[in-house]
Amino acid sequence: MVDIDSETLFNSAAAVLTTAAALFFISSVELGVSPVSRILLVLAFLSGVFAISQRTDDRQVTLLAYGVVVVSIVGIFLDLVNTFDAGNSTLVAGLLVLAAVLFGLRTRFDDQNRLLTSTQATYLLGAVAVLAVVVLVVDVGTGGLTYELQPQGQVEITESPRENTRVASVAVTNPTPLPERVKMPNYAACAAGDWSEYRQSEPERDRPLPVRVNINVDDGYNDHLMSFGSKTYSVSMYLDATNTTGEAFPVQRTDACPSDESGAPYIAIFERPESADRVYPT
Numbered sequence: 548m549v550d551i552d553s554e555t556l557f558n559s560a561a562a563v564l565t566t567a568a569a570l571f572f573i574s575s576v577e578l579g580v581s582p583v584s585r586i587l588l589v590l591a592f593l594s595g596v597f598a599i600s601q602r603t604d605d606r607q608v609t610l611l612a613y614g615v616v617v618v619s620i621v622g623i624f625l626d627l628v629n630t631f632d633a634g635n636s637t638l639v640a641g642l643l644v645l646a647a648v649l650f651g652l653r654t655r656f657d658d659q660n661r662l663l664t665s666t667q668a669t670y671l672l673g674a675v676a677v678l679a680v681v682v683l684v685v686d687v688g689t690g691g692l693t694y695e696l697q698p699q700g701q702v703e704i705t706e707s708p709r710e711n712t713r714v715a716s717v718a719v720t721n722p723t724p725l726p727e728r729v730k731m732p733n734y735a736a737c738a739a740g741d742w743s744e745y746r747q748s749e750p751e752r753d754r755p756l757p758v759r760v761n762i763n764v765d766d767g768y769n770d771h772l773m774s775f776g777s778k779t780y781s782v783s784m785y786l787d788a789t790n791t792t793g794e795a796f797p798v799q800r801t802d803a804c805p806s807d808e809s810g811a812p813y814i815a816i817f818e819r820p821e822s823a824d825r826v827y828p829t
Contacts, residue, residue, distance in 0.1 A: 555607065562611035565596065569619040573626045581725035582630050582771070584686045586623055587679035593619055594675040601661050601668035609660050621645065631726075631771060682725070689723040692772060694732050696800060698816050702784065703795040714798050715782040715816055717764055721772040729770040729778075732818045736762040736784060737804035739815040745788040759787040760814060784814065 573589055593616050600612030624645065628638045655662055663671065698715040705712075714736070721727050738745075738758040746755030765781045772778055797813040805815055 558607055558611055562615050566615045566618050569593065569615070570622045573619070573622050579691070580683065581686045581723065581727050582627070583725045584679070584683045586627070587675070587682050589619065589623060591672075591676045591679040594672040598665075598668040598672040601663050602665040604659070606660055617649065630728075630769065632769070686723060686725050691723070692727050692729060693720045693722065694718075695720075696732075696734060696782075696816065696818070698798040698800050701795050701797045702814060704786065704791040704793065711763070711783040711785060713781055714762065714784040714814060717766075717780045717782060718777065719772060719780065720777045721775060724774045726771045726773050729766055729772060731764050731766045731780070733820065734762060734764060734782065734816060735804070735819045736760045736814055736816045738786075738788070738812065739799075739801070739805040739807070740810045740812040741808055742788065742812045745791055745794075745812065747787075747789045756787075761785040761787075762816065782816075 569589060569592065573586070576585075578585055596612050596615050600609040600616075603609060621642075624641055625638075627633070628641065652662060695718040696715060697718060699713070702712055702714045717731065717734070719729055719731075738760050742758040743755070745758055748755045762782055762784050765783065770778075797811070799813055799815055801815040801817045803817050803819070
């Protein structure tokens with residue numbers, strides 16, 4: 548049986564928990580800032596762990612701190628590959644580069660298993676921390692992405708009323724020098740005006756079914772915009788109505804779904820709160 552004393556147990560547990568916290572922060576915590584800011588915050592934390600490993604005389608603490616840093620660095624790299632969809636080739640090449648760097652660093656250990664002096668490690672921590680703060684301030688100060696909904700003048704139903712028909716586009720602009728994640732506003736649409744002649748009737752219902760309109764923004768998954776970049780995303784519509792083939796309906800940007808059911812029918816597109824339920828006319 549392996550003899551493990553209390554100090555080893557507590558040191559190992561602290562290292563495991565520290566690593567778990569760093570990996571969880573990297574993969575799951577959303578701060579509403581650029582991935583660069585988030586990663587620099589983690590690197591500042593890891594610089595602190597590394598500084599501790601270079602200042603202590605306890606070889607066990609130094610070894611465990613190295614483990615925390617190495618595993619977390621690999622986690623950061625995997626998160627970057629996933630965030631920017633870099634592909635398997637980049638993943639394999641990056642892991643090989645990390646392996647080569649680790650292999651090369653082993654030759655630089657002194658007799659205390661240290662890579663830097665305590666002073667150098669402190670300077671490194673200070674430099675990374677200052678860089679993280681500066682980038683975070685720039686990130687927050689310049690604001691996030693801007694979204695502009697651009698409805699089409701009208702939409703023509705050429706075939707099935709259930710087809711995905713383009714009704715608008717969303718222009719997204721990144722005013723910051725950092726890559727930012729696209730988080731599309733919660734856009735919705737409804738049938739406004741008088742749609743009585745386009746409602747579907749069913750024998751078992753006393754009144755026709757309401758006309759329903761759903762829209763979808765083709766913003767992909769986990770998409771990011773690079774510094775000062777811009778991109779336009781298509782907005783398609785699903786119309787649940789009848790007798791609409793060959794018809795053309797105006798498309799208007801509104802503040803909410805209009806309650807007025809009089810006048811010519813049109814498609815109203817608006818932004819609703821994330822917690823709001825879908826709005827259907829009755």
